[in-house]
Amino acid sequence: MSIRFGTSGWRAVIADQFTFENIERVTEAVCRYLTTDKPGNEQTLVVGHDSRFMGERFSSIAAELAAGKGFRVLLCQGPTPTPTISHVIRSQGASGGLNFTASHNPPEYQGIKFSTADGAPALPEITREIEEAIVSGVSVDKSKGGSLEAFDPGPAYLEDLRSKINFDVISKAKGRYAYDPLWGTGRGYLDKILRNSGCEVETLHDWRDVTFGGRSPEPGESQLEELREIVKTKKLTLGISTDGDGDRFGIIDNDGTFITPNQLIAILTDYLAESRGWTNGVARSVATSHLVDRVAKERNLKLYETPVGFKFIGELINKDEIILGGEESAGLSIRGHYPEKDGILACLLAIETVTVRQASLGEQLKDLYRRVGKLESGRIGVKLTDEVAATLKEKLAEEPGTIGQRKVEKIDRMDGVKFLFADGSWMLMRPSGTEPMVRIYAESESKQDMEELLEEGRRYLLE
Ligand code: G16
Secondary structure, three states, X not given: OOOOOEOXXXXXXXXXXXXXXXXXXXXXXXXXXXXXXXXXXXXEEEEEEOOOOOHHHHHHHHHHHHHHOOOEEEEEOOOOOHHHHHHHHHHOOOOEEEEEOOOOOOOOEEEEEEEEOOOOEOOHHHXXXXXXXXXXXXXXXXXXXXXXXXXXXXXXXXXXXXXXXXHHHHHHHOOEEEEEOOOOOOOOOHHHHHHOOOOEEEEOOOOOOOOHHHOOOOOOHHHHHHHHHHXXXXXXXXXXXXXXXXXXXXXXXXXXOEEOHHHHHHHHHXXXXXXXXXXXXXXXXXXXXXXXXXXXXXXXXXXEEEOOOHHHHHHHHHOOOEEEEEEOOOEEEEOOOOOXXXXXXXHHHHHHHHHHHOOXXXXXXXXXXXXXXXXXXXXXXXXXXXXXXXXXXXXXXXXXXXXXXXXXXXXXXXXXXXXXXXOOOEEEEEEOOOOOEEEEEEEEOOHHHHHHHHHHHHHHHHO
């Protein structure tokens, strides 16, 4: 059976492919990758887990195995957000991190994200080496000198966030917020830092439920109904949410409107350019709204487009090329932060912009649309059935002159296939690297047109 690292890490169904045996195979392969040039006993490895089923047991197995190979292993205590693990890797000078999480996937999944010494999700050339090491099955010799330490990752990470967010203004404003961590790892992090700053925070779903209420812990609009009701009835400043491993965000404005990740990324690009006076570039994935391009143009920022996967944006953060990098799947990070998406940081930035500008996100969007024009973007998923899988490769390789009635102006194959049309609208189709789905994304100036494009995409794929 092959173990493959997708868009971010290896994900599999518990007791199907995600077994003790396979955890050991992956851990062995990571140790082998790390010890190729350097013995384990000169290296630190961070190991953590999210709030999923048996996360502590799975992470302990990996931690003990790596300690046996000579690594100094820091085992994070309690469910730990992915960005927090990035911080630990960087601040402890570790060679990498093994994070037991399946992020936003449904509850039956578990997974392992491997991050490199810079705290970034491992790039494809590295995960390919690890996959090869899994296949070869050659194990690393046992080594003396390894150790296993329990590590509290929270305090230093939260302290680090304090240096990146304008907490003076947030504390003075004494805003009222509701936070839904969706039973995930953000609990005890985002609520804590806000409460310690004098804010009022009502939390919901802040206990451990390994079934995540029977759904995926993904802070999309349909998941945040309860949060929306609380924000509206209690007239709160903002509703905030994070996903299972705390790297994605979800935002509800003060009137109960769900602010899409595309919208927040555009607002924050504009806000950071204005408030920090930062001037270099901004990055978005190929699936993310071109509203970002318009803000970039107005603010004179260089625009970078990447394939889907935060690892590609992380590289630009490392090189200090961008002030913000974001993905429509609700991930972002900023200049000077880690090359990993951080949902906790994103929620704090949303609070900061609302507080500093004294304007709701809806009001800020209105202003942005007035300046650069409005764009409507959307996404649907088509299940990757055997039938769809059989023709997918050919479909994505085709070069149609038109899609529906629209003339295709340009075809971009950076990730899947993206059709760009003369009026600036576009449609993208690509297989997901985290779940068995084909994603179709579209954007246009009108909502109806965008929805038509999504349907045309579905037809194109299925007919
Ligand atoms: C992961 C990656 C993201 C990517 C998202 C969706 O998010 O880290 O960079 O945008 O998957 O990828 P795909 O469309 O291939 O499923 P997470 O939060 O699940 O780790």
